[in-house]
Amino acid sequence: MNKEEIIQLLGTAGAEQQLLFEQARNIRNEHFPQGVCIRGVVEVSNLCICNCDYCPMRRDNLKMNEVFALDESEILGAVEQIRTCGIHTVFLQGGETPAGTRMLGGAIRKIRSMFGDEVNIILNLGVKSANEYAYLYEQGATGYILKFETSDRINHERLRHESLDKRLEAIRHLLDIGYEVGTGMIIGLPGQTLDSIADDILLARSLNVQMCSVSPFLPAPHTPLGSCPHGSINLSLNAISIMRILSPDWLIPSVSALEKIRAGGQVAGLNAGANVITVNYTPKRESGKYHIYGENRFVVTLGHALQTIAGAGLRASDVSVNPASAPGAIPKETDHEIVSS
């Protein structure tokens, strides 16, 4: 598929869009017959030195936000919930900060022994030095997610206030060390075009990563982009399908931002070819302070994830996933919040 064909498919609608989704689903089902991967995420800190214009956790909001950083025992407590639920992929996520790398290394070692080594540990902690990445890998981390968000160099620098090359260099360090690497893009950023989204998809492919996400832009209060319209669900779903067709083996999440914009958005993501759902295990006390999309983000519970997977006619790949073993994991029916359709 060349760039022109990608641009054409990004704009597809109606019956043609359904055919695109069907093709992507068939490829996903062929390459992942075991079903949908469930990750358990723990957000370890909301402190970030970056200043992305779309993010309420940006540096300029430091005084306004209530900062938290989980200590080792809090992280291990949350991970124990993940283990109890039978999930074997632990995802530790936080803002970009030079602090905490040693503590996390110790936690990673303990997580490995909690699971008897039967665990994938994925990190999403922003740009760190190659030495820090190597240290975390040696402690037992297996994957790292570092999203470039937009491949448009000018827009990247305008919205993230740092160069695209800085992120791309870090991705190369991660791949060289041996991590399974994920990246990702935001759909609907101001100044973005179909042409630049096609470039995003092609850049992700050229990086030789193993995972890639597509998130519709969500305008968040207290950010420079707070009054911009949210990204298009249809465009995001088309991008997921195109990525699945181009890269059949990728882990592609159906992200919570899809659900935030439209109830059932994550089922639609799976129906477009995605194959990962991330469930949130951040302690409740701190989860409300992780304003990645603003204060009213959609927090995915295990119950919601299982309903979503069943709603797409699929099953969880972790056959041991057991919602009954996690009291409170099943959400109430009113768990959805609809921003607009």
Ligand code: SF4
């Ligand atoms: S999007 Fe990520 S890197 Fe940017 S300010 Fe927010 S937490 Fe930091």
